[in-house]
Amino acid sequence: MPADRPISINQVTTRERWTLEQAVDGYARHGVAGIGTWSEGVREMGVARAARRIRDAGLAVTGHLVGGLLTESEPAARRARIDDNLRVIEEAAEIGARCIVTIAGGLPAGERDLEGARARALDGLAEILPAARAAGVTLGLEPLHPMICAARSVLPTLEMANDWYEALAAGGDGRGLGIVVDVYAVWWDPALAREIDRARGRICAFHVSDWLAETVDLRLDRGMMGDGVIDIPGIRVMVEAAGFDGMPEVEIFSARDWWRRDPDEVVRIVRERCRTAV
Template identity: 45%
Template sequence: MNRLSLNQATTRSWSVAEAVDGCARAGITGIGLWREHVAAQGLAESAKLVRDAGLTVTSLCRGGFFTASDPAERAKALADNEKAIAEAATLGTDVLVLVSGGLPAGQSDVDGARQRVVDALGSLAPVAAEHGVRLAIEPLHPMYCSDRCVVSTLDQAVDIASEFPAEQVGVVVDTYHVWWDPGVYRAIERAGRRIASFQVADWVTPLPEGVLLGRAMIGDGCVELRRLREAVDHAGYRGPIEVEIFNQELWDSPGGEVLELMVARYREHVL
């Protein structure tokens, strides 16, 4: 249970202060924070709240969105990611989750977009190293390729990460995004020590309108959560297990009840 972490997306309506208090009440020792919530609370105050509660910030979400073809937009993205790296260091986490970005509007050069991700990491990896932060590439399900993330498989993420030192660039294994991949277990073994974060959510069908909110509470869908957890463990990952669920029904529910259910389902389906 000491590996369980609440990713703040699961209780999106909660502020940092409310999420920290909820975790403390539920006996959850880890929390994954989101930049917009941290900005609303204040960076220094967020860091103090977590520290005073004795919690560990397991990740900061998110950086990335590197794929713009316009040089000025790319420069703006790099500057924002440098800021995110500094924020992660201030919050005391060594993991900055990256969502790479989709295709620029009106374009179809997916290979070019992926190359811009590599180029951006080349600029940011030394900055991250100076702050003691690891850039964690998160592959997203292929249905997000056009508008959100041109890195669609764990193998692709490992290919990119392998161009950089393992302590600077790693990968995220998110069950919602990788469960379908017939090569995922081989990719997890290949990723090994590059696994920087393990996130869990379930997949249900039919997907709701707006697939971004299609994640389900662990145990409600078809994902082999325990098998995936055992695979990352076998690959050498010993870090936190974040529950990250985008789901309107959960967001509309009392946060304390969501955490109570999350803990019970984690015990039943992940451990």
């Protein structure tokens, strides 16, 4: 990636050692241009205060997490999820997020009806989409790796994300909708090039990290770019050819390595790897 290209860092990358406020200060201090935020950090800090601090630091919010998780079948639990999504939409609008990173949700405890869970997630997205459109916020549909289908997302492929986008944008109205491409989730997909091209004009966020060949955890063992097996530059070229014009956002969940390190060291290495491995 060109050395002068701006980058974003998702606050989860330094979450064990830095609060949101510390992350905002730290990223800005290191010359990082953007941040990905999480509701828990924003709510802890206070939405208005978080929005002001991020703005004053000169950071763009490349994505706000987490939206979706709409597979609940029990009515009260489903209503609670809808209400939380409406709150996330309000937060994203106030902090000026480029999109809400929106995941489907997994299978509720004790359930095995995968198709039913997918139908509920799609119905839930249709229910919250008018609020997103009214707020000027984009719901970025993010497929996650099939290994966490049961726990986190019944939307496991970019092909299905494109299908859902098109179902929700029936009649050609794609307002309030986008697609998130996370290399960690999609790198393995034989249909990746075709589906990125199909997502032309839809991609609202591009997340980078690396897949370690001997990964030891389903969610919390992501590698620093260049330490694993993903052709990140190749995927970046594809998403940019498909019209994505934003910053790559570094999102590393790493309980055994990067979360244990000094965050200033992590950010320095992120910036270097974005020059050489993204």
